[in-house]
């Protein structure tokens with residue numbers, strides 16, 4: 352199984368140029384990339400002559416990196432017309448870059464009975480473009496354990512959406528961290544998703560350890576094995592369903608921190624944020640070896 356990493360935490364904060372980021376990941380040893388087109392700060396969605404996408408495609412090829420999946424722009428508002436245009440552009444870019452799986456966030460709804468019909472109707476508008484490009488949308492599990500508006504927390508709901516939109520156009524992206532925050536069994540849900548699983552988001556957190564006074568557990572996007580998710584259960588599920596995608600790390604450590612503000616002499620003090628890139632680089636080396644260790648332990652590492 353190829354070891355993959357999400358580009359967003361880098362292109363947003365550290366390396367804005369996507370091609371440079373791809374070279375950085377390839378040097379660390381990664382074999383595949385989850386391209387954050389939503390947080391590309393060098394304009395993959397604003398590329399009228401396609402030259403930028405062409406450069407990214409060439410650099411990925413030169414670095415022997417598989418562009419397997421991408422992050423789509425997301426919103427909680429299905430009436431947002433800008434989102435429709437941006438999703439169309441993203442699907443076109445994925446088609447050109449031969450990215451098979453585009454991860455979308457299903458919309459929250461007040462009423463669970465509306466969750467599948469509303470999302471199926473919304474995402475079905477893109478089927479002609481999905482036919483043309485060969486891209487599949489992957490619905491991601493979202494939410495928190497006490498979140499009453501996000502209903503796509505289980506294999507049953509995600510599979511229900513796939514059935515309604517059609518397997519030709521939609522698959523599932525299982526996010527391990529969100530699965531933990533919603534208190535779901537990783538093995539049970541991943542095996543039920545089965546052949547509908549297109550790709551994964553791997554990160555860790557500490558459900559049910561709460562931030563005092565907060566009504567939710569924190570979506571920390573920690574390195575795997577730095578929280579309380581049972582990754583033996585998750586990897587065994589991937590093996591048992593004969594998953595053929597990549598092992599994709601969607602971590603954001605040590606950038607994403609749910610700390611309280613500290614006000615000193617009337618000013619919010621954040622001297623230790625953001626983390627300098629030199630420290631991030633050291634932690635990236637470690638992240639690669641954690642992913643490799645997890646795959647090697649299960650005989651899944653590919654040279």
Ligand SMILES: [Zn+2]
Nearest residue numbers: 491526552601
């Ligand atoms: Zn995710």
